[in-house]
Amino acid sequence: MTDISNQYQAKIAAGELRPDPAQEAVLPHFDRIASGLRAEPVKRGFFRKAVHEPVSGLYLWGGVGRGKSMLMDLLVDSLPDVPSRRVHFHAFMQEIHAQMHEARQNGVEDALAPVAAEVAKSVRLLAFDEMQITDITDAMIVGRLFEALFEAGVTVVTTSNRVPDDLYKDGLNRQLFLPFIALIKEKLDVWEMVSPTDYRQDRLTGSRVYFTPLGPETRAEMNGIWTDLTGGAASPLTLTVKGREVTLPAFRNGVARASFFDLCGTMLGPGDYLAVAEAVKVLVLDDIPALSRSNFNEAKRFVTLIDALYEAKVRLICSASAEPEYLYLEGEGVFEFERTASRLREMQDKDWGRE
Structure with a gap:
């Protein structure tokens, strides 16, 4: 041995x-x-x-x-x-x-x-x-x-x-x-451990972190980043927030992966998203759909999720149906979504999340 x-x-x-x-x-x-x-x-x-x-x-x-x-x-x-x-x-x-x-x-x-x-x-x-x-x-x-x-x-x-x-x-x-x-x-x-090198961040430096449109190529890109960050080995992480359970389907070494539906298609609130932002350093988020009045509640949750990740300086890697400015084109909340689109752009910067 x-x-x-x-x-x-x-x-x-x-x-x-x-x-x-x-x-x-x-x-x-x-x-x-x-x-x-x-x-x-x-x-x-x-x-x-x-x-x-x-x-x-x-x-x-x-x-x-x-x-x-x-x-x-x-x-x-x-x-x-x-x-x-x-x-x-x-x-x-x-x-x-x-x-x-x-x-x-x-x-x-x-x-x-x-x-x-x-x-x-x-x-x-x-x-x-x-x-x-x-x-x-x-x-x-x-x-x-x-x-x-x-x-x-x-x-x-x-x-x-x-x-x-x-x-x-x-x-x-x-x-x-x-x-x-x-x-x-x-x-x-x-x-x-005093080191000037942030290996987790360095793996992403110069790499795309926002992938669109949705499809097999985008899924392959997301899978490649996930494997690079975690080795492909992960297990679910369940957070308990005031008696409710919030489950991240895959988690390892501070890196989590979930779909849009996992986090925004269920009835979660600001406290749940703050708990997620506190628990993870990198979030790999799959399949953000087009947003409109037809999925207004999901869109509102997505805005809240991005706010929590932004304030906590969590590194976001995501796949989406369109570029941030074109995700939400019609329905109540379009104007308010402009700030979310701006934050999604800012979070793509190679130095985002550095301490």
């Missing part, structure tokens, strides 16, 4: 990656974790069964597109015999809330305890993509949850765009959250 550094160098030799000092600097942390998780269990005392020694994890933070998730994937893929789970942090926390709700329905008073125990029993490595905490319900339980996971010997590796001290920044009752930040610093190595 090769270590992470060797796998990384092999990908460079194969032309799949290019050398990056910021990425190379963090590789020893991944090598240490992989080596620790592969180690044989140790027997402590004559009558005790052999157990695995705890392995401290990693909190890897830095700007978007620097390769944090790619390196974490290398770690997980190198440990096929270690019970592991790689999951987007937001999706994981929603699962925890759903399981706690079910436990309460079954009369369990401390609903978090059995849920945490079940997670700890199922994995030795938890790899979280994009740890960020903006919800007070997450903030209030995450400390106890991680305490239980660490106590059970679970190794946590997580990526984030924020330094630990900025998690849940300016959040309600933040003082109750501070012990979690201290726990992260105690149990995980905190490492900042």
